[in-house]
Each structure stands twice: as structure tokens, then as C-alpha cells.
Amino acid sequence: GQNIDQPTEMTATEGAIVQINCTYQTSGFNGLFWYQQHAGEAPTFLSYNVLDGLEEKGRFSSFLSRSKGYSYLLLKELQMKDSASYLCAVLNTGGFKTIFGAGTRLFVKA
């Protein structure tokens, strides 16, 4: 079957670093996306990994290990506005279908 697992909720303190993990088992792999979704809003794109390694973009970094079926999103210097859900999504081979995880709700406290 196809499965994407990520923690349901996490809490972190303003200014800290948090790592959100994602493991996946899919029939094909053509890249992994991370999206951010604030409550009541649409998801917005954060990062895309198709090769193993770390991609850094400002305060956010994303890591991929294809052999382990594993990714993480790293958020540094947390701000209150980072309180949101973070969705891990795998693009299947063939290119059309993206499989989404249920999302990790991150709470940033002062």
C-alpha cells in the first residue's frame, strides 16, 4: 500500500529549532514536497526534494533519504507565525498523482 507518516502535533518555543519527520512507503517516487498550511487557508509550497541530501531555503531546510524513505523539515529561529500545519507529500512516478500525509500541526509558544 501507499503510506505517509508524520507526527500529528508538535510544540516548540519561539526562537528554537524544530524538526518535523516524514516517512513514506509508496509504489513510486518522483520527488517529495513540503507545504505549509495555516488554519483556514490553502497549503503553500515550501520545498521540493528529488535527490538525497539537504536543501536550504532561509530559515527552512528539507532533507531527503530515498533509500530510507525518509524526509524531514527543519525550521530554525521559530516565530509565532510558523504555527501551522506542515504537509509532507510524495509525487508518484508518472507525475500526476501526489500522495499527502495527514500533516503535522506545529504550535509555537512564547
Added chain:
Amino acid sequence: DVKVTQSSRYLVKRTGEKVFLECVQDMDHENMFWYRQDPGLGLRLIYFSYDVKMKEKGDIPEGYSVSREKKERFSLILESASTNQTSMYLCATPRASNQPQHFGDGTRLSIL
């Protein structure tokens, strides 16, 4: 910037009604998708389209149909609405098949 517009943010309909959800994109993208999002389940693909008049079933197409008469518009139809179709519906389109999805604001649909 890609603009994806969904016709309604909130909609309340009755069981058995035929419901139309509209989505329009302004970037001439070929691929368009309809998802529903439910707590604890994430986004699930209902239908997608890769060209005008072309459609493919996603993972949960039962009870739904779609229409793509023009490239910019992708409509989701609930043939006979039922309470288990109460959900957030999201339309999305990527620039290409390996590009990120651009989402509309979503329609929160309640079926009473």
C-alpha cells in the same frame, strides 16, 4: 503568480441536492486537481484532469464527477450530496507534473 479561484469559500446544501464546485486558474496550466481534506486524513485526490475534456479518477471518486470544458475551468460535481461529503474541497494546479501544486482558497462544504 498563479491565481486559482474557487467559486465559494463556504457552502451549505441539503442531502440529495446536486452540487457544483467551480475552480478557475489563470495560468494556462494543463493539469488540474480536486482534493478533499478531512481532519486526520490529509488531502485525498478525488479527480484530476490533464487536458480539456480529459479526466482521471483519483483515490476517492465515488459520488463525484468532474467537467473540464475549457482549459482554465475544472468543475467538481456532487451528483446527489450526502452528509459524508461534508468536507473542505481544494482545487490545485501545478505548472508541470513535477512542479508544486498551487491551491485555491478552498470551499468548506456542509451537507445537512
